[in-house]
Amino acid sequence: METVLFYxxxxxxxxxxxxxxxxxxxxxSALYLVLCFFGLAxxxxxxxxxxxxAIQIAVYAGAIMVLFLFVIMLLRLEPTELxxxxxxxxxxxxxxxxxxxxxxxxxxxxxxxxxTGADSALTGEAGAIADRxxxxxxxxxxxxxxxxxxxIVGAVVMARxxxxxxxxxxEEV
Amino acid sequence: MDLYPLILAFxxxxxxxxxxxxxxxxxxxxxxxxSVAVLLSFVGAIQAFIxxxxxxxxxxxxxxxxxxxxxxxHVGGFSADLSLLFDPLSVVMILVVTGVxxxxxxxxxxxxxxxxxxxxxxxxxxxxxxxxxxxxxxxNYLVLFVGWEGVGLCSYLLIGFWYDRMFTTKMSNAAxxxxxxxxxxxxxxxxxxxxxxxxxxxxxxxxxxxxAAAAHHPAATGVMTxxxxxxxxxxxxxxxxxxxxxxxxxxxxGPTPVSALIHAATxxxxxxxxxxxxxxxxxxxxxxxxxxxWVGGLTAIFAATIACTQNDIKKVLAYSTVSQLGYMFLGxxxxxxxxxxxxxxxxxxxxALLFLGAGSVIHAMSDEQDIRRMGxxxxxxxxxxxxxxxxxxxxxxxxxxxxxxxxxxxLAAAFSRQPALWxxxxxxxxxxxxxxxxxxxxxxxxxxxxxxxxAAKLKESPPVMTVPLxxxxxxxxxxxxxGLPPVLGRHLLGGFLAPVFEGLHHIEGxxxxxxxxxxxxxxxMGISTVAALGGFxxxxxxxxxxxxxxxxxxxxxxxxxxxxxxxxxxDEVYDxxxxxxxxxxxxxxxxxxxxxxxxxxxxxxxxxxxLGGELMRLFQNGRIQSYAFFMVLGLVMLLIRVLVQQG
Amino acid sequence: xxxxxxxxxxxxxxxxxxxxxxxxxxxxxxxxxxIELMLNAVNLVLVVFSRLRGDLDGQVICFFxxxxxxxxxxxGLAIIIAFFKRxxxxxxxxxxxxxx
Numbered sequence: 068m069e070t071v072l073f074y075x076x077x078x079x080x081x082x083x084x085x086x087x088x089x090x091x092x093x094x095x096s097a098l099y100l101v102l103c104f105f106g107l108a109x110x111x112x113x114x115x116x117x118x119x120x121a122i123q124i125a126v127y128a129g130a131i132m133v134l135f136l137f138v139i140m141l142l143r144l145e146p147t148e149l150x151x152x153x154x155x156x157x158x159x160x161x162x163x164x165x166x167x168x169x170x171x172x173x174x175x176x177x178x179x180x181x182x183t184g185a186d187s188a189l190t191g192e193a194g195a196i197a198d199r200x201x202x203x204x205x206x207x208x209x210x211x212x213x214x215x216x217x218x219i220v221g222a223v224v225m226a227r228x229x230x231x232x233x234x235x236x237x238e239e240v
Numbered sequence: 241m242d243l244y245p246l247i248l249a250f251x252x253x254x255x256x257x258x259x260x261x262x263x264x265x266x267x268x269x270x271x272x273x274x275s276v277a278v279l280l281s282f283v284g285a286i287q288a289f290i291x292x293x294x295x296x297x298x299x300x301x302x303x304x305x306x307x308x309x310x311x312x313x314h315v316g317g318f319s320a321d322l323s324l325l326f327d328p329l330s331v332v333m334i335l336v337v338t339g340v341x342x343x344x345x346x347x348x349x350x351x352x353x354x355x356x357x358x359x360x361x362x363x364x365x366x367x368x369x370x371x372x373x374x375x376x377x378x379x380n381y382l383v384l385f386v387g388w389e390g391v392g393l394c395s396y397l398l399i400g401f402w403y404d405r406m407f408t409t410k411m412s413n414a415a416x417x418x419x420x421x422x423x424x425x426x427x428x429x430x431x432x433x434x435x436x437x438x439x440x441x442x443x444x445x446x447x448x449x450x451x452a453a454a455a456h457h458p459a460a461t462g463v464m465t466x467x468x469x470x471x472x473x474x475x476x477x478x479x480x481x482x483x484x485x486x487x488x489x490x491x492x493x494g495p496t497p498v499s500a501l502i503h504a505a506t507x508x509x510x511x512x513x514x515x516x517x518x519x520x521x522x523x524x525x526x527x528x529x530x531x532x533x534w535v536g537g538l539t540a541i542f543a544a545t546i547a548c549t550q551n552d553i554k555k556v557l558a559y560s561t562v563s564q565l566g567y568m569f570l571g572x573x574x575x576x577x578x579x580x581x582x583x584x585x586x587x588x589x590x591x592a593l594l595f596l597g598a599g600s601v602i603h604a605m606s607d608e609q610d611i612r613r614m615g616x617x618x619x620x621x622x623x624x625x626x627x628x629x630x631x632x633x634x635x636x637x638x639x640x641x642x643x644x645x646x647x648x649x650x651l652a653a654a655f656s657r658q659p660a661l662w663x664x665x666x667x668x669x670x671x672x673x674x675x676x677x678x679x680x681x682x683x684x685x686x687x688x689x690x691x692x693x694x695a696a697k698l699k700e701s702p703p704v705m706t707v708p709l710x711x712x713x714x715x716x717x718x719x720x721x722x723g724l725p726p727v728l729g730r731h732l733l734g735g736f737l738a739p740v741f742e743g744l745h746h747i748e749g750x751x752x753x754x755x756x757x758x759x760x761x762x763x764x765m766g767i768s769t770v771a772a773l774g775g776f777x778x779x780x781x782x783x784x785x786x787x788x789x790x791x792x793x794x795x796x797x798x799x800x801x802x803x804x805x806x807x808x809x810x811d812e813v814y815d816x817x818x819x820x821x822x823x824x825x826x827x828x829x830x831x832x833x834x835x836x837x838x839x840x841x842x843x844x845x846x847x848x849x850x851l852g853g854e855l856m857r858l859f860q861n862g863r864i865q866s867y868a869f870f871m872v873l874g875l876v877m878l879l880i881r882v883l884v885q886q887g
Numbered sequence: 888x889x890x891x892x893x894x895x896x897x898x899x900x901x902x903x904x905x906x907x908x909x910x911x912x913x914x915x916x917x918x919x920x921x922i923e924l925m926l927n928a929v930n931l932v933l934v935v936f937s938r939l940r941g942d943l944d945g946q947v948i949c950f951f952x953x954x955x956x957x958x959x960x961x962x963g964l965a966i967i968i969a970f971f972k973r974x975x976x977x978x979x980x981x982x983x984x985x986x987x
Contacts, residue, residue: 069889070889070890073889073893073894074889074893077893077894077897080897080901081897081900081901081904084900084901084904084905084924085904087904087908087917087920087921087924088904088905088907088908088911088912088917088920088921088924090917093914093916093917093920096916096917096920097920100920100923100924103901103924103927104927107927107930107931110894110897110931111934113889114894114934114935114938115938116934116937116938116946116949118946118950119930119934119946119949119950122950122953123953126953126957127923127927127953127956130957131923131956131957131960134960134961134964135916135919135920135960135964138916138964138967138968139916141968142967142968142971142977170899170900170903188941189937189938189941189942189943191934191937191943191946195943196943196946196947196950199943199944199947200947200950204947204951207951211951211954211955214954214955214958215954215957215958215961217958218957218958218959218961218962219961221961221962221965222961222962222964222965223965224965225962225965225966225968225969226964226965226968226969
């Protein structure tokens with residue numbers, strides 16, 4: 068049952084990930100990304116990482132992606148031309164070769180090295196993670212909070228400026 | 241206060257002042273600064289002379305003062321100090337250099353008064369004094385070489401001083417300077433090679449070390465011979481001997497005081513000084529010494545014959561200088577090192593006087609130098625005439641004048657060594673007398689052939705020019721008294737120089753030179769006097785008597801005369817054999833080697849770099865995705881590397 | 888229980904998709920989303936290893952990554968908005984400011 072569910076979620080994740088990078092309309096891409104996040108959340112659940120699965124939905128799919136959608140709609144972007152492959156054949160070839168080679172090697176390596184027998188039956192409930200966060204990782208946690216604050220301030224400063232008169236430095240660029 | 245350790249500083253300060261302020265000082269101020277600088281050096285030289293003479297009188301053999309200024313080069317096993325060596329030889333030289341130099345500086349104030357570039361002139365003169373003192377006082381070959389090149393540079397600068405004028409119809413002053421410089425380079429090349437040989441064989445360039453090493457552990461005969469010949473080559477370049485004398489006559493393009501100071505009295509004697517300084521090396525190779533003697537003897541008669549036919553007053557004096565320098569080398573080659581130096585001294589007096597007198601004439605004649613357009617000047621220029629006459633008597637070697645004694649000493653040495661060379665010397669003495677009196681008669685006697693507009697402006701030079709003439713005239717008369725032959729008295733100069741040439745006594749075959757018997761001495765003196773009088777009579781009959789008739793300067797005479805007039809066509813031969821092939825080779829190097837081969841390689845590598853740059857430009861396209869791509873590419877390569885290593 | 892190997896392969900493929908999106912798409916927004924994909928692929932790997940090793944630290948790091956991703960999204964989107972205001976497009980091919 069779990070195996071079946073895993074492949075189901077995996078297929079969902081991959082398929083929606085593919086859709087993200089192939090849609091012309093950014094809104095469609097964003098929605099597929101949300102779907103992709105849901106698939107991942109399912110896989111997290113299968114691995115008993117309940118808390119992560121929850122915030123994957125709540126923060127990622129809920130908050131971040133909504134932000135994306137807001138921005139997309141705010142900018143009223145027309146659908147971009149999809150064959151926005153990089154502008155020359157040689158580059159396409161490079162990318163293909165790079166990805167294929169990297170995939171083959173890494174895939175082969177993964178097949179070989181990971182020991183599948185060891186399953187710890189670890190469960191990532193909110194309490195257990197909170198225990199780690201507020202004890203061992205308290206300082207990084209606070210720093211992260213500060214980081215978010217800074218990001219918010221920065222975002223506001225940057226996006227707010229209507230720039231009726233662009234400064235000289237901006238004009239030069 | 242001892243001034244002699246600062247002897248180099250005065251001309252240096254003088255030239256710095258003139259270089260910065262010269263134009264504001266005016267010709268008198270500028271000249272005064274330069275002259276005072278040299279005068280102070282002269283005082284220093286006198287002090288050094290007094291000290292050294294005292295040491296000589298003590299007679300402990302080491303009659304020398306060394307002033308070590310600073311360590312100049314110290315690399316591995318090689319070291320050279322900038323230190324000044326005051327021994328009898330160098331003291332005699334600096335006395336002459338600074339003394340005559342001072343008089344010529346003073347004279348120049350008058351001579352250059354109408355020139356707008358007087359400041360540059362005095363800067364060059366002081367620079368020359370500095371280099372010449374360095375040359376003479378250096379206690380090793382390297383410092384000597386620095387001075388050697390320095391005086392060469394000054395010579396070049398001063399020959400081309402009036403760079404915007406023509407020397408002859410075919411040659412500009414600048415070209416004359418260039419010729420002097422390049423011909424000197426040939427000699428300097430030999431000199432430099434000699435220095436290399438000396439260093440590799442004796443591991444030092446210091447005079448004492450080299451001579452001591454050479455005397456006790458001489459190198460292979462071939463090497464010693466090579467050193468001697470190469471040094472001689474250097475000396476022939478600087479002192480205008482065969483085969484490198486061709487530059488000196490053209491050096492007359494410079495202002496006349498320069499000709500007097502550099503191209504007659506001091507610089508050209510550097511070769512003589514250098515050979516005298518290296519006497520140990522030459523004494524060890526008697527064959528080379530013989531070569532020196534023959535080079536000197538042949539140059540003497542060669543140049544004297546040319547001088548008999550020249551019509552430019554300075555050219556006559558130039559060839560006369562070459563000839564007299566030949567005498568000096570003849571003396572050196574006959575192991576009469578002291579005699580050679582003696583002739584340097586007396587020659588400096590009377591030849592400087594001759595040139596300055598000629599300068600006075602030229603100045604008075606508004607820059608006319610051709611003696612065919614002079615004549616009868618003795619009434620207009622009495623002082624110049626009187627001093628010029630004294631100098632002529634001195635150079636002709638009439639008894640009592642300075643030239644007589646020094647020439648006689650050389651001839652006596654030649655007689656006891658190699659009678660054939662003595663013969664050359666006597667003939668040259670006769671020729672010298674002839675061409676000098678020819679010059680006298682054509683310039684100062686006879687009917688005036690001066691162009692009217694020049695004759696109107698003809699007047700005696702100012703005192704600033706004539707007083708140096710008088711002093712030099714006095715020296716030309718009495719200068720010989722410092723070196724009387726044994727039959728007449730004491731040879732003061734010889735006694736003074738004796739400690740320098742002390743080392744010769746330890747070398748086989750150079751013991752005390754056998755003194756000629758008194759009767760032979762008298763005989764030799766008589767013969768050279770007869771030769772001088774013979775030259776005078778020849779000039780009297782062939783020039784003065786026919787002086788006013790037509791045809792004296794007619795072009796056609798026999799072929800030999802024309803050959804002499806054309807200076808044996810040495811310049812033409814050199815041009816054909818050396819200059820033209822060289823310029824063809826240079827043209828080949830330029831057109832083929834440089835423009836085709838080297839430029840191609842350079843352009844090709846430039847093209848390669850440009851193509852490489854173009855290629856790299858493609859990666860710097862400013863697109864962030866492109867940068868990201870290369871980042872990923874690198875990441876993948878890294879991964880592959882890790883995986884391959886593991887597997 | 889499913890094969891964790893396959894979960895890692897899934898993570899790798901997701902990462903590759905993200906990379907391809909970053910490299911190939913011209914719209915800055917889609918590039919941004921592709922970066923989120925890559926981050927999630929990394930998260931997946933961390934969770935898998937956390938599970939395998941029996942250590943919660945992996946999941947804690949995931950938490951931090953999500954926080955950073957949120958911050959990054961906020962700033963990045965602000966940049967995109969500012970860019971759009973000036974240029975009226977978000978096409979990376981037409982933005983070559985780095986070359987100046």
